[in-house]
Amino acid sequence: MSEAAVRHRVRVWCASVRGTDWYYRLKQRPSLQVVFVLLAIILTAAVFSPIAAPQDPAATCLYEKNQWMSTEHWFGTDYLGRDLFSRVLCGLQTSMVVAVTTIAITFVAGAAVGSYAGYNGGWAGTCIARIIDVFLAFPSIILALALVTLLGSGVLNMILVLSVVQWASFARLMRGQVLAEKNAEYVLSAQAAGLPNWWILVKHLLPNCIMPVVVLATMDLGHTILTISTLSFLGLGLPPSIPEWGFMIHAGLGDMRTAPLNVIVPGLAITFVTLLFNLAGEGIRDITDPHMDVEGSL
Amino acid sequence: MQPLLSAERLHKTYGHGNIFSDVSFTVNPGETVGLFGMSGSGKSTLGRCLIGLERLSGGRVVFAGEDIARLSASRFRKLRPAMQMIFQQPAISMDPRMHLFDSVSEPLAFHEKRGRPEVFASLFPLIAAVGLRPDQFSCYPNQLSGGEIQRAMMVKIYSLSPKLIVADEPTSMLDMSVQAQILLLMKELQKKNNTACIFISHDSQIMLTMCDRIGVLGDGDFRMMELDEFAGYTTELRL
Numbered sequence: 001m002s003e004a005a006v007r008h009r010v011r012v013w014c015a016s017v018r019g020t021d022w023y024y025r026l027k028q029r030p031s032l033q034v035v036f037v038l039l040a041i042i043l044t045a046a047v048f049s050p051i052a053a054p055q056d057p058a059a060t061c062l063y064e065k066n067q068w069m070s071t072e073h074w075f076g077t078d079y080l081g082r083d084l085f086s087r088v089l090c091g092l093q094t095s096m097v098v099a100v101t102t103i104a105i106t107f108v109a110g111a112a113v114g115s116y117a118g119y120n121g122g123w124a125g126t127c128i129a130r131i132i133d134v135f136l137a138f139p140s141i142i143l144a145l146a147l148v149t150l151l152g153s154g155v156l157n158m159i160l161v162l163s164v165v166q167w168a169s170f171a172r173l174m175r176g177q178v179l180a181e182k183n184a185e186y187v188l189s190a191q192a193a194g195l196p197n198w199w200i201l202v203k204h205l206l207p208n209c210i211m212p213v214v215v216l217a218t219m220d221l222g223h224t225i226l227t228i229s230t231l232s233f234l235g236l237g238l239p240p241s242i243p244e245w246g247f248m249i250h251a252g253l254g255d256m257r258t259a260p261l262n263v264i265v266p267g268l269a270i271t272f273v274t275l276l277f278n279l280a281g282e283g284i285r286d287i288t289d290p291h292m293d294v295e296g297s298l
Numbered sequence: 299m300q301p302l303l304s305a306e307r308l309h310k311t312y313g314h315g316n317i318f319s320d321v322s323f324t325v326n327p328g329e330t331v332g333l334f335g336m337s338g339s340g341k342s343t344l345g346r347c348l349i350g351l352e353r354l355s356g357g358r359v360v361f362a363g364e365d366i367a368r369l370s371a372s373r374f375r376k377l378r379p380a381m382q383m384i385f386q387q388p389a390i391s392m393d394p395r396m397h398l399f400d401s402v403s404e405p406l407a408f409h410e411k412r413g414r415p416e417v418f419a420s421l422f423p424l425i426a427a428v429g430l431r432p433d434q435f436s437c438y439p440n441q442l443s444g445g446e447i448q449r450a451m452m453v454k455i456y457s458l459s460p461k462l463i464v465a466d467e468p469t470s471m472l473d474m475s476v477q478a479q480i481l482l483l484m485k486e487l488q489k490k491n492n493t494a495c496i497f498i499s500h501d502s503q504i505m506l507t508m509c510d511r512i513g514v515l516g517d518g519d520f521r522m523m524e525l526d527e528f529a530g531y532t533t534e535l536r537l
Contacts, residue, residue, distance in 0.1 A: 010432075011419075013415075188346075188351050189385065189392075190404075192383050193378065194377075195408055204393050204396075208393070291440055
């Protein structure tokens with residue numbers, strides 16, 4: 001076989017080894033496939049919810065308030081007679097937009113800052129570590145309150161405030177991971193081979209340190225939705241005209257005994273979405289980790 | 299002949315005390331120099347200092363005529379492939395999240411700006427020389443045994459055609475029969491490429507078969523010995 005032919009075959013082989021890997025581990029896990037399908041459905045629903053909602057989520061009808069499930073109102077109606085199914089569906093969009101954007105911003109910022117502080121050490125690293133400490137030491141809800149008061153309510157401001165409050169926990173976790181991993185022999189070996197620091201950080205440390213942060217991110221998604229509701233409870237969250245799960249629970253509390261659906265429906269929605277993201281996060285960890293290839297560990 | 303590497307009055311302290319002080323020796327091209335000492339005597343630290351993975355507290359290391367501490371970061375990076383290290387624990391000396399063929403071809407692909415598959419194809423003769431098959435490199439490090447990873451490590455290191463290799467107890471985590479194979483392989487490759495080697499170990503028998511001269515670290519001081527002297531020294535230790 002000629003040299004060019006060998007090279008071609010090696011290239012094809014390398015690509016096939018790299019490509020089949022995650023797919024193989026996903027194929028081994030039917031439950032994870034179900035989670036991903038459900039997640040896809042949820043996200044599609046979030047995108048199309050204003051169109052898909054069977055009724056206007058803001059249309060009030062006091063004759064029909066606090067009703068139980070029926071064919072007309074699948075999940076019943078709330079204390080103003082609004083259709084709960086439509087409201088939960090539209091709330092999904094608000095919650096997803098705020099929570100997912102917040103988590104995306106904090107994840108990227110936290111991972112970048114944390115890995116820089118962990119890898120470089122020195123005075124810059126120490127400074128960043130102290131700044132992280134300050135953010136973590138400050139009661140997050142008070143910081144959020146102060147910022148909301150300063151900026152005013154609204155979806156964009158909410159995202160900004162929550163990002164400022166939450167990035168530090170991501171940065172701390174990432175820094176710890178990098179600190180633990182940076183003296184591992186494969187990192188030293190990469191340094192000894194003359195690879196530049198940014199390369200080592202991006203290609204070796206990041207893939208080996210990021211997974212706990214991904215899991216934290218999926219857990220924090222539920223936490224973020226609840227923080228929005230806490231702020232709404234204090235009247236500083238989103239304006240009441242935007243249907244949002246946290247606020248729905250808060251508003252329904254008064255009628256909880258006579259019309260439990262007011263609380264149960266949005267509560268279950270938060271639980272379900274949080275659970276789904278947690279499972280997806282753990283699933284992503286499993287299918288990217290080569291140690292999970294052992295057949296018995298499923 | 300100009301020595302490949304000369305260590306001049308090396309000195310290292312951590313916060314709480316001296317690790318070693320006043321260590322001076324030279325390594326000639328193609329020669330194997332041993333570093334012997336009890337556990338905790340600072341051999342591994344010395345080895346890491348020699349190739350610039352750790353900073354010295356004093357003294358200087360001159361490699362191929364250049365003081366490595368005074369080089370700029372970018373020039374030192376260019377020099378680095380010429381001085382390589384084999385680590386003690388094969389289990390973590392390869393990136394656990396990379397396929398072995400990626401790990402092995404990464405440094406050369408980076409320095410020569412070529413694709414990794416292409417580099418990997420050019421490593422086939424070396425892979426055969428260490429007694430592995432190319433298809434084993436589709437595995438992750440945790441799917442291979444320690445001996446196989448040490449061989450793969452040898453492929454990675456020799457792909458950079460180094461002039462000096464620091465071997466930090468490369469066989470202490472392997473069983474006896476594999477130890478012998480790896481050591482023979484190291485010697486063979488070393489002879490073929492005229493590579494100098496600094497061999498770190500606490501096993502005097504291995505030292506005697508592998509090394510030309512042996513430096514003994516103990517209680518902070520350093521002595522360079524010829525083989526007969528070292529043999530006498532270790533018999534004394536046993537008594």
